[in-house]
Amino acid sequence: MAEPARRGVPEATVGRLPAYLRALTACAAQGTTSISSEELAAAAGVRSAQLRKDLSYLGSYGVRGVGYDVERLSSQIAGELGLTQEWPVVIVGLGNLGRALAAYGGFSERGFRVVALVDEDPAVVGRTVQGLTVQTLTQLDEAGTPVAIGVITTPADQAQDVADRLVALGVRSVLNFAPAVLSVPPDVAVRKVDLATELQILAFHEQRRAAAPGPQEVTG
Amino acid sequence: MAEPARRGVPEATVGRLPAYLRALTACAAQGTTSISSEELAAAAGVRSAQLRKDLSYLGSYGVRGVGYDVERLSSQIAGELGLTQEWPVVIVGLGNLGRALAAYGGFSERGFRVVALVDEDPAVVGRTVQGLTVQTLTQLDEAGTPVAIGVITTPADQAQDVADRLVALGVRSVLNFAPAVLSVPPDVAVRKVDLATELQILAFHEQRRAAAPGPQEVTG
DNA sequence: AAAACTTTGTGAACGAAAGCACAAAGCCGT
DNA sequence: ACGGCTTTGTGCTTTCGTTCACAAAGTTTT
CATH class of the missing domain: 3.40.50.720 (NAD(P)-binding Rossmann-like Domain)
Structure with missing residues (x-):
């Protein structure tokens, strides 16, 4: 368990860590012990490449060909977020x-x-x-x-x-x-x-729909 | 009043429009009728260059050497956000x-x-x-x-x-x-x-402070 | 009317984030 | 033990967002 080079986790990554943690917690509750980046990404609502890149900022905690240990990754992220203390x-x-x-x-x-x-x-x-x-x-x-x-x-x-x-x-x-x-x-x-x-941002998109047809996804 | 080239207001800009509108409303309530990008930016918590660029996506509604007409800009943003209807x-x-x-x-x-x-x-x-x-x-x-x-x-x-x-x-x-x-x-x-x-993101920064000293601002 | 001053609007530089694509690394079956 | 399969980790590319810096455009002063 080498010390990961954690010089600066990008702010955007930090913003997604809670979602990853939540997805992992749900997995653990279902008894899943191992999960691939593809599955975890789907559960968290992001792309798998992004998930892997995000996790790489915390260090290498996956096993190639297998995926991530749910328990291990959970505590890693929890630790990173400072949730080990109250x-x-x-x-x-x-x-x-x-x-x-x-x-x-x-x-x-x-x-x-x-x-x-x-x-x-x-x-x-x-x-x-x-x-x-x-x-x-x-x-x-x-x-x-x-x-x-x-x-x-x-x-x-x-x-x-x-x-x-x-x-x-x-x-x-x-x-x-x-x-x-x-x-x-x-x-x-x-x-x-x-x-x-938030409501005004939604209203903007609602309004734009009326003028210009064509679907567009909006992420938080 | 030429038709502004409003092909796509960036999402990041849309997210700030409500803040601008709020600041403008506050100005109007104080009786201010005109405001510079510098002042409005300060009231909305952004840089003046960013405010001007954001507003430029909606069209040119300022007067060089003077600033923006509070009333006019307000209704422009409100219209853009679709707040003219309920x-x-x-x-x-x-x-x-x-x-x-x-x-x-x-x-x-x-x-x-x-x-x-x-x-x-x-x-x-x-x-x-x-x-x-x-x-x-x-x-x-x-x-x-x-x-x-x-x-x-x-x-x-x-x-x-x-x-x-x-x-x-x-x-x-x-x-x-x-x-x-x-x-x-x-x-x-x-x-x-x-x-x-949100709390977990704050906890992350709280945690990091303990490890690495040195101030850092965090924006929403 | 012209000079001096102020402030906008925006091209260009810079930086951060997202996505691609693949080599490296580990498992599994034979 | 070795070849094939799966999945990670990451350099590279592209896209998006922010900041700089200045010319253009207007106001005010003389």
Whole structure:
């Protein structure tokens, strides 16, 4: 097991690793112990050449003529994604979306634990949601709870302020659901999920279909 | 106003148009009537050169030495995105996320109207949520309600079946929140929003920080 | 009216990502 | 042990996206 030359996994590859991991997990659940790049690629919705190239960035974990060991590749990817440890997550903004996320089981399922819920509305602060007492950002700060990832589900006009305070708290990874452009220090990672944007992109294609016939696939 | 040579706006550009539109709307609300590419780019979180190139795909709507007319550019982008008409949306799957989306005001705000809510759970079917009666996919089919965009918020194992039935219903744009790879005909547009994937990508960067110091920005 | 200044629009350079195609490497049957 | 078969890993090519840098085009000042 030589040290793989992992100088820089391309961002596009990183974006696909979760899909590979999910497909592998499904395979393992079915009892499959070995899988070819062709099969795994199909399960993950990519081309086999792309899958092999992606995996090559992590090192050589396949066996020529056979394929990949499901168990081995799973733990390799999980390790690469940092899922061997639990990351503490705070959800800021307990509106409809924030509450839905708090209730979502997908967090704990794989390496993430919601350790705090934050809102500034006095009508919500102090209440218990999903077994956690809702607190203010100030209270979270004073409590000194370690937090790695911040999920922002506040209205857009509060998002920047929340982001600033999260960064001050030591959070260096932010998942932003608010429709706002966040400006953060360069060592902070921000990912944006925006429902309205997605719908508008779909509307663009819907609109174009009306004008110019001819099928076209759209990938995320 | 010559016909712009709009043979193919790049997908990457389409993905940024909503952000531009949002920034322009904010400007208009502040009373700004004209804006330079530099300012608008800053508001949208991109480089000015990229903004200008993006806009150039839609045609020339700026004035050299001055900038862009906020009102004019807004309606140009809105038209390009197909936001001049209302798109009927159906939400399938009324779990936590589905209900949160149903309650979310962001739909109607800009050209989208939720016309139906669908679930297969008998305990939910027939109930009224956000002023709409929850129905089954079969009922939706029989009712013949026109639907352009389908939002899937079911568990992963039901997503493909739902997608198939939506496509059969005439839906050609799908927004998929379920962690599953959907296979659809080539003329159907699919966009995927996956919380777990986003968190895992953040975990990757969080993990890498521990190993290799040195700041790096991450864009969505 | 002409000079000075500002900002757009875009050709060209650059870089990242995707896809192709095949040699290398391992299995299996004889 | 060896030949044939399968599948990986990867150099090369092509496509796509971003950034640079500047001429063209407009505004403002004198």
